[in-house]
Amino acid sequence: MAERGYWIVVGSPENFEATRQHGFTVQGFKSRHRKKxxxxxxxxxxxxxxxxxxxxxxxxxxxxxxxEDHTPIWRSKDPKKQAEDYPWRVKIEPEIVLPEGEHVPAEPVARQMQYTRKWPAEHWTLAFQGNLHRIDEGDFELIRKALLEAHASVA
Incomplete structure (x- = not known):
């Protein structure tokens, strides 16, 4: 069996809400992320x-x-990219979804991640520019643990 992949989808709260409104059944990615x-x-x-x-x-x-699907669901905030329709898609199912207002602040987790070590600590947010990033299992587990702890405290 092929090794499981772990990905960070970077997006606006509005695009996250669009995914939520579709019941976490589909996720689209910007056209430049076809290969990923x-x-x-x-x-x-x-x-x-x-x-x-x-x-x-x-x-x-x-x-x-x-x-590939061009049904409009997600929107780019960049006025020059209004035509972007996030055409590369996968079907998904939710595992952990935190309620609005209960999201986990990324900085403490990001500072522990292998993935973010490429950037100076004070510029950790640079790791989260662009729509889609591959991460390793260890980084995924750090994030998953933080989300599970947050989920348990609101459940």
Whole structure:
């Protein structure tokens, strides 16, 4: 069996809400991330990082291979990219979804991650620019643990 992949989906709270409104059944990625989307397979994990909030909000499991769809669901905040329709998609199912206002602040977790070590500590947010990033299992488990602890405190 192929090794499970772990991904961080970086997006606005509005795009996260669009995914929530679709019942965490589908996730789209920007057109420039076709190759990454094509690497995804059932069983892979997606972690949601919300820009602006600088917080982790959810984990979902990929349940399909990637496919192309241009149905408008998500929106780019950049006026020059209004045509962006996040065409590379996978089907997903939710694993942990925190309620609004209960999201996990990313900074304390990010400072422990292997992935963020490429950047100077004071610029950790640079690690979360762009729509999609692959991370290792250890970083995924750090985030998952923080989300589980937050979930337990609101449950």
């Amino acid at each position: 989307a094509e690497q995804m397979k059932p069983g892979d994990k997606l972690v949601y990082y919300l820009t602006g909030e600088k917080a982790f909000a959810a984990i979902a499991t990929v349940t399909s291979t990637s496919f």
